[in-house]
Structures are given as structure tokens and as C-alpha cells.
Amino acid sequence: MGVRERRPVTSVDVAKRAGVSQSAVSRAFSRTASIAPGTREKILKAAAELDYRPNRIPAIMLSGRSGMVGVVVGGLSNPFYAGALEHLVCSLRERGLQVLLVHVDDALTLDDALEQLLGYRIDAVVTALAIGSKAVAKALDALRIPVICFNSRLTGQWISTVSSNNRAAGVVAARVLRERGVMQPVWLAGALRNAASVARGEGFRRGLGAMAGELVSLQGADTYESGYDAVSAMLLRGVRPDGMFCSNDMMACGAIDALCERAGLSCSRDVMLLGYDNIPQGAWRAYDLTTFDQGVGQLVKTACEVLANALEAGGEPVSQNIVIEARLVERGSTAGG
Amino acid sequence: MGVRERRPVTSVDVAKRAGVSQSAVSRAFSRTASIAPGTREKILKAAAELDYRPNRIPAIMLSGRSGMVGVVVGGLSNPFYAGALEHLVCSLRERGLQVLLVHVDDALTLDDALEQLLGYRIDAVVTALAIGSKAVAKALDALRIPVICFNSRLTGQWISTVSSNNRAAGVVAARVLRERGVMQPVWLAGALRNAASVARGEGFRRGLGAMAGELVSLQGADTYESGYDAVSAMLLRGVRPDGMFCSNDMMACGAIDALCERAGLSCSRDVMLLGYDNIPQGAWRAYDLTTFDQGVGQLVKTACEVLANALEAGGEPVSQNIVIEARLVERGSTAGG
Structure with a gap:
């Protein structure tokens, strides 16, 4: 037995x-x-x-604290999240905390997953779910243990957020394209409920200023395929962009491939293009993608500090919202010529 | 508190x-x-x-069984492992098992990590560590709980393995290249202690038959960069391949980019190239990579069945070794012309 x-x-x-x-x-x-x-x-x-x-079980029994943190992930197929998870596991372990990992497809399965985790008396939850809804926030807040979310607009008494400055980065992306003489800008948005994508798009539109009237907005879904498909459809409609900002690198790679394969357009000879996340694939020679680095190490380190503070609060709710600047990483896709 | x-x-x-x-x-x-x-x-x-x-804590106390499985991962930067982890978390959860996730850099940190996990009375360990050594096998076997390894040569009383038929796939890769008239084959090996890579290379050499005398072997380290660098160095030495088998897709993408950027060689016009793993990036249009699909869903499902059997053995050691055929996925990189 x-x-x-x-x-x-x-x-x-x-x-x-x-x-x-x-x-x-x-x-x-x-x-x-x-x-x-x-x-x-x-x-x-x-x-x-x-x-x-x-x-450790008797000590958990007595203290009600397990030393385990529930980590909820949604899509490890994006290397950004896989990398963040790797950092997070290592950082938590340095603090003597273990990771109880949960994968959820949507808000509907989250409730059930959290119920299971609570049975193990987890001390906190860290989540990098790209999507957020009021139902998710309510479910997390009801746990009455510290919850730390990445790049999220979720709010609650027990919920803290650590986000990169998505809006400011959008403004910078617009400035880069304007400075290089772009006349036909395109914005490729991420999944509808992705709060980070919404903020990046707002910043981009704002940064374009007077040129925002020319902006063509495409709807993606955070994946390579969605970027490829959205750009292919745009090209079929006869739109020929000379500058693009994509809400993440996965979609940016799809956009680059569609521009090349469907219209013979090259980045950056014909189109100046920026992504977001600085995933390893963006640096691959076939893409050579200009992007924003969220500093995943810094995001995770900050999240662990917020978590430690919250755990020390001794059962009282803690809610902090911390914003970290994203860094522009310039590569070939905006080099021109 | x-x-x-x-x-x-x-x-x-x-x-x-x-x-x-x-x-x-x-x-x-x-x-x-x-x-x-x-x-x-x-x-x-x-x-x-x-x-x-x-x-759940009182029940764990009484039974000594936690319903938690320790999952040990080494490198989530390879999307193959990130995808496998995602599948595994979902499959275990369907069986009512939770995942306690551990990341280790090498065998040295494994011991310490396992010691921590044992304190939580984990029921079993699943690992997808690419590297294996006698020290790792010994440490795992000493846990005296079921251990399931992917693509591993680790052996032990308590250790089961689920692997794809690496050797047979190597033979198939050689056959594909021979049938298409390749005269200068190249093998790009993975990390030195990667057992799966060794088996793939053995099969490839065997499948080449009389042509094995012409084979150029390169040493990589499982990453994109290592593939890029190994092929760049080969081109500097004046070797011009017309066929390549790479031990994984990450290195294959690096090889394709180096062939193009350093020597203007295109896959598949000039070089027929195969990888292994069928990661999403291999299907991206810039690579369009022929590869072997390990069937990660099948690997994980089988691993969970082996695990369930071992847990039912009631504390007696169980050791099974199961091999699954990998499926050739043909794309542009071996299409020729």
C-alpha cells in the first residue's frame, strides 16, 4: 500500500x-x-x-500551511509562458515553496481545479492565465489566500498583479514606426479577453496620433496560426501595410510568414514589424524580430516578493499592483533596407 | 495565521x-x-x-498516499517538453492525481529536489529529463515509489520507461534520404548524454548501409543555437551536405537557418532535411520541416496507464519498458525541387 x-x-x-x-x-x-x-x-x-x-504532512496538519503554491497555467504552447513557468518553479523553490501545477482551458474548469487544490491546503495561487473575467476574479478571491496574476486586470481583495507596462510599450511601438516613415500601420490584436493585448493596442493607437485614422486593426487569437490567417485575409482584401505591431511574438512570426508567402513582402525591406514577449523563436534567423522584452526574470522575482509579503500578512488580505517597464529589443524586422 | x-x-x-x-x-x-x-x-x-x-491532509496522513505525482522536468524551452507537460497534467488530473512540479538543471540538484518531494509523500515520479546517468537512476530507484521515464535508458526495479522507437526512426530517415539520391549525408547529434539521440544516430548509420562511410557527424546540444553553430562550423570546413538528419526539431530549425544564411543553401532545393519531435515551430512556413511525430498524446496516455498499474501493485516494485512507433510527417524540407 x-x-x-x-x-x-x-x-x-x-x-x-x-x-x-x-x-x-x-x-x-x-x-x-x-x-x-x-x-x-x-x-x-x-x-x-x-x-x-x-x-511534512503532520506539520501541514497542525499549521494549515503546506508550503505549496498552486500555479495555474493556460497555454504552455506559447514559449513565453513555458519560460515564465520554468523561472517561477525555480524562484519559488529558492524560497522553500513547492509548485502544485494546474492546467485549465477556461474559466469553467478553473473552479473545479481550485477546489481540488484547496484540499491540499495550498498557501497561495500564482496564475499566468492570459484571459480574465469577473467570474475568474470572483473564484480566485473566494479562496481567501494570496493570489498573484501576471499581466491581468483582475481585481480583488486577495488579488495582486504584476504586469509589464503594456500601454507604454504600445506608444513606443508607434513612435518607432512613425520615425521610420510608415504610412499604412496595422495593429494585430490578441485574443478578445486578453487584457494585456487591449492595453498594448490602446497605447499603439494613442502613439500614432494623427495617423491613427489610417490604422487597420486585425483580430488574432494569440497563436502563430491566427497571425498567419489574419494577415493572409488582410492581403486578400488588398491592404498593403508598411508597418505592423503584433500583440505577441507568436502572431508576429505568423504575420511575417504570411507577408512573405502570400505577397512576397519582406520584413523589414517592405514592412517594419514589431512583436511582444521576446520569445526565443523571435531571435531565430528566419524571423529576426524586433520585440518588447517583458523581463520574465524580473516579473517572476517581483511576483515572488509580492507573494512573500502576502504570506507574511498572516491571513489578512493583501492587494498590490506592480507595473514593470518592458524593454525594446531592436532586430532586423525594423532595420529597413 | x-x-x-x-x-x-x-x-x-x-x-x-x-x-x-x-x-x-x-x-x-x-x-x-x-x-x-x-x-x-x-x-x-x-x-x-x-x-x-x-x-485532504488527514487522509494523506492515514494512508501515506497523497494523490500527488512528482513531475521532474529539465528544459521547458523545448516546446516538445512544454507540450508533453501540458498533456501530462491534464491526463493525471483525469485520474484524480495532482502534479507537484520540480525543475532540475542536472543530476546534482535532482537528489535535493526529490528529498523535498518525498516529504509530501508523493505517490510516484514522472520525468522527461533528456539526460540520464547511473547516479540519476540510483537516486530515483532509491525512492521506492513508481518512476516513469520518457525516452530514457534508465533502469531500476522501480523504473518504467515509455519511449518512441528512436532507432527504427533513424533507419527510416536514412531510407528517405537514400531514396532521394542523397550523396553527402550529415547527422546532427543531440546532447552527449541524451540516450534518445544516441539511438536515433545508431539507426541512421545502420539505415545508410554502404553509404555510412560518407557520413559526417556533428555534435549539437539539443538547442536551436547548437544546431546553428554546428552547421555553420561544418560549412566553414567546406562540407556541403545534400541530406541531413537532426536529432531534434530545435536543432533542425537552427540547421536550416545556418544553411540558408551562411551558404545560401535552401531546404529542400539543395538539402533534404529531417528533424524529430514534430514541435509546432517545425510546421511554421519558414521551416516547413519533415520530422518524426512521437505522438505525445499516446506517450503520455501510455505513461499514465503504466503509472496506474504500478500504483495498483500495492507497494511492490514494477518495471515496464514500452516502445511506441514514431510517425514520419513529410513536409517541404524533403520535397525537393
Whole structure:
């Protein structure tokens, strides 16, 4: 049956063998507690001899805190989210926290997933769901544990957000295109409920100023295919852009391929094009994409700090909203010529 | 402080309010147990009124089984692994199992990570680490819980493997190139300790038959950049291939870009090229890559079945080795002309 029955050795046995107190054994197996190196070594030796495995379950039972954070992801097919998850797992672990990972397709499955996680007494939730709705915010807030969201407009007593400055980046994208003499700008928006995309588009329109009247807006869905399809349809309608801002790099790669394959247009000889996220694929030679780097390391580090603050608040709700500047990374797709 | 203290409602309170037994409340909150729909509804209503949250911790304490599976990943920057993780999380959840996610950089950090996971009484480990060593196998086997590895040569009493038929695919890659009249074949190997890459290379060499004498072997490291660099160096040495097999798609994309940018060679006009994994980026128009599809859905489904069998073995070690055929996906990079 269970693991426990085959290993009935407890911390008391280890303490006895090592000639120390039981609390010293607990401290030896904690990542955060302090203990004299010699004592630790003695305990680890005794534990190895007895084949002892520390058990966190009784402590979870007593404290109601598990040291586990529920991480909710929606789409790992975007390398930006896969990279963010990798950073997050490492950063949380450095703080002695483990990741209980949940994948949800939409708000409908989120409720059920969260209910399951709560049974494990998770201490907090971190989510990078691109979509947000009032229903999602309500479900998260009802957990009454700290919730940290990336690039989200979700609000709630228990909800903090860490976002890149999407609107400001949109303004910068417009400035880059205007400075290079673009006459026919195109905006390729992400999924409808993607708050970050909405803010990027608002900034872009604002940055275009008087030229906003010329703007052609396309509707994408955050994927490569949606970028490829939206641009193909635009070309069929006879629109010939000389500048584009795409709400993320996945769609930007699709846009570049459609411009080339459907109309023989090259970035940047014919079209100046910018994306967002700085995914590794944007730097691949076939794309050489100018983009905005959200600084995923900084986003994750900040999220972990907000989380630590919230956990220290001792059960009181904490809500912080932190904005990080995105950095323009210029590559061939806006180099011209 | 903790979550528990703010929610002292127990299943006994819910049972009383709903007028049912405590075990009915437990069944109502279990994904697998059966219960009459009417009873379940009554219990959920009572639970909502009392703001009751089920607690799995006492059951973990008693049974020594947590319903959590430790999933160890090494490199989510390869979309193949990110996709596999997404599938795995969903498949495990359908079986009522949660994922405790661990990221390790190398075998050195694995031990420490596993020790942490054991404290949570995980029921099993699933790993897609590309690298494998005797030290890793020993550390995993010592856990004495079921371990399932993807594309691995790790062996142990408790270790099962689910792999695609890497060697057979290598033979097929050679056949494709021979049939199309390739005279100068090149093999681009993955990281040194990547067992799957070694098997693919062996199959390729074997499939080339008499032509194996002409084979040029390059050493990559599984990444786009390593493929780009290895092919660039080869071109500098004056080698002009007309056929290439790359151990994975990431390196294949790098190879295609280097062939084009460094020597003006196009796939497939000048070079027939195959990769492995069928990552989404291989299908992007700039690459249009012929590749082998490991059938990640099938790999994950099989791994979950092996896992379920092993969990049912009731604490006895189970070791299965299952091989799945990879499917050739032909695209432009081997179309010629």
C-alpha cells in the first residue's frame, strides 16, 4: 500500500540515534531553519542509516500551511509562458515553496481545479492565465489566500498583479514606426479577453496620433496560426501595410510568414514589424524580430516578493499592483533596407 | 495565521447540516467515489452555506498516499517538453492525481529536489529529463515509489520507461534520404548524454548501409543555437551536405537557418532535411520541416496507464519498458525541387 507503511522510521528514531532532540531533526530537514553544521551532519548520517524520510504532512496538519503554491497555467504552447513557468518553479523553490501545477482551458474548469487544490491546503495561487473575467476574479478571491496574476486586470481583495507596462510599450511601438516613415500601420490584436493585448493596442493607437485614422486593426487569437490567417485575409482584401505591431511574438512570426508567402513582402525591406514577449523563436534567423522584452526574470522575482509579503500578512488580505517597464529589443524586422 | 484556522468547518458539520453521514460528505468531494446526484447536490449546498473546504491532509496522513505525482522536468524551452507537460497534467488530473512540479538543471540538484518531494509523500515520479546517468537512476530507484521515464535508458526495479522507437526512426530517415539520391549525408547529434539521440544516430548509420562511410557527424546540444553553430562550423570546413538528419526539431530549425544564411543553401532545393519531435515551430512556413511525430498524446496516455498499474501493485516494485512507433510527417524540407 502506502509509502509510509514501508518506512515506519520517525524523526524520534533519528533523534535517538543521533543523540539530539526531535526538534533538531526537524530543523536539519528544513531549508530555512538554522542549525550547527556538525549537528546537521550527525543527524543526516543517522537518517541515512535508518533510511528515514522526513514527513511534512503532520506539520501541514497542525499549521494549515503546506508550503505549496498552486500555479495555474493556460497555454504552455506559447514559449513565453513555458519560460515564465520554468523561472517561477525555480524562484519559488529558492524560497522553500513547492509548485502544485494546474492546467485549465477556461474559466469553467478553473473552479473545479481550485477546489481540488484547496484540499491540499495550498498557501497561495500564482496564475499566468492570459484571459480574465469577473467570474475568474470572483473564484480566485473566494479562496481567501494570496493570489498573484501576471499581466491581468483582475481585481480583488486577495488579488495582486504584476504586469509589464503594456500601454507604454504600445506608444513606443508607434513612435518607432512613425520615425521610420510608415504610412499604412496595422495593429494585430490578441485574443478578445486578453487584457494585456487591449492595453498594448490602446497605447499603439494613442502613439500614432494623427495617423491613427489610417490604422487597420486585425483580430488574432494569440497563436502563430491566427497571425498567419489574419494577415493572409488582410492581403486578400488588398491592404498593403508598411508597418505592423503584433500583440505577441507568436502572431508576429505568423504575420511575417504570411507577408512573405502570400505577397512576397519582406520584413523589414517592405514592412517594419514589431512583436511582444521576446520569445526565443523571435531571435531565430528566419524571423529576426524586433520585440518588447517583458523581463520574465524580473516579473517572476517581483511576483515572488509580492507573494512573500502576502504570506507574511498572516491571513489578512493583501492587494498590490506592480507595473514593470518592458524593454525594446531592436532586430532586423525594423532595420529597413 | 494559517488557512485552516480561518475555516474551522469540518466534514462533520457539513454532514449534520445536510442530514447525511460523514462518509457521504467525503464521497461527494471525491472525483472517483460514486454517490447519488441528489445527495451530492444536498451536500454541496450545505458545504457552500458553511463555506466548507474539503481537507485532504488527514487522509494523506492515514494512508501515506497523497494523490500527488512528482513531475521532474529539465528544459521547458523545448516546446516538445512544454507540450508533453501540458498533456501530462491534464491526463493525471483525469485520474484524480495532482502534479507537484520540480525543475532540475542536472543530476546534482535532482537528489535535493526529490528529498523535498518525498516529504509530501508523493505517490510516484514522472520525468522527461533528456539526460540520464547511473547516479540519476540510483537516486530515483532509491525512492521506492513508481518512476516513469520518457525516452530514457534508465533502469531500476522501480523504473518504467515509455519511449518512441528512436532507432527504427533513424533507419527510416536514412531510407528517405537514400531514396532521394542523397550523396553527402550529415547527422546532427543531440546532447552527449541524451540516450534518445544516441539511438536515433545508431539507426541512421545502420539505415545508410554502404553509404555510412560518407557520413559526417556533428555534435549539437539539443538547442536551436547548437544546431546553428554546428552547421555553420561544418560549412566553414567546406562540407556541403545534400541530406541531413537532426536529432531534434530545435536543432533542425537552427540547421536550416545556418544553411540558408551562411551558404545560401535552401531546404529542400539543395538539402533534404529531417528533424524529430514534430514541435509546432517545425510546421511554421519558414521551416516547413519533415520530422518524426512521437505522438505525445499516446506517450503520455501510455505513461499514465503504466503509472496506474504500478500504483495498483500495492507497494511492490514494477518495471515496464514500452516502445511506441514514431510517425514520419513529410513536409517541404524533403520535397525537393
